[in-house]
Amino acid sequence: xxxxxxxxxxxxxxxxxxxxxxxxxxxxxxxxxxxxxxxxxxxxxxxxxxxxxxxxxxxxxxxxxxxxxxxxxxxxxxxxxxxxxxxxxxxxxxxxxxxxxxxxxxxxxxxxxxxxxxxxxxxxxxxxxxxxxxxxxxxxxxxxxxxxxxxxxxxxxxxxxxxxxxxxxxxxxxxxxxxxxxxxxxxxxx
Numbered sequence: 001x002x003x004x005x006x007x008x009x010x011x012x013x014x015x016x017x018x019x020x021x022x023x024x025x026x027x028x029x030x031x032x033x034x035x036x037x038x039x040x041x042x043x044x045x046x047x048x049x050x051x052x053x054x055x056x057x058x059x060x061x062x063x064x065x066x067x068x069x070x071x072x073x074x075x076x077x078x079x080x081x082x083x084x085x086x087x088x089x090x091x092x093x094x095x096x097x098x099x100x101x102x103x104x105x106x107x108x109x110x111x112x113x114x115x116x117x118x119x120x121x122x123x124x125x126x127x128x129x130x131x132x133x134x135x136x137x138x139x140x141x142x143x144x145x146x147x148x149x150x151x152x153x154x155x156x157x158x159x160x161x162x163x164x165x166x167x168x169x170x171x172x173x174x175x176x177x178x179x180x181x182x183x184x185x186x187x188x189x190x
Contacts, residue, residue, distance in 0.1 A: 028126065028130050033125050037102030041057075048072065050160070062093060063107035077171050150179075
């Protein structure tokens with residue numbers, strides 16, 4: 001299998017349950033690593049696939065995110081009725097828990113560290129010039145939240161891969177709905 005085929009296969013994989021209340025995703029993106037870092041740290045680029053906002057570039061700094069999933073929905077894609085509540089603007093503030101450009105970025109998700117879950121991105125250069133992105137979302141409150149988060153990250157990362165590969169994005173809501181049953185089978189009952 002060549003590097004491009006292997007990357008495409010990796011980029012379609014489901015996230016994995018890697019610990020209690022923890023899910024991990026791996027994606028392979030075109031490099032260089034500084035370019036991929038910019039999709040994480042630069043609010044103008046990040047808003048194209050996840051959320052606008054600002055990370056104070058230091059450990060303990062403020063991490064503000066402004067989600068507008070309705071704006072990242074590809075043209076013509078309908079937003080399912082049960083997802084309408086997630087299509088408007090939602091703002092959150094947490095703290096930067098890891099800041100090591102261009103290799104590691106972490107932040108608390110919807111609150112202070114220790115009181116909320118945590119997102120950690122790790123970037124590592126591959127021999128072929130691509131970049132391995134590992135996303136770990138840990139300390140999720142319960143199975144229901146894990147299911148929602150897993151489907152959401154799967155869809156958001158699909159948008160990031162398309163953006164990094166300079167191609168049109170895939171469906172956002174369709175991807176979330178399409179992988180939901182798979183995650184229900186993957187994430188253990190409590």
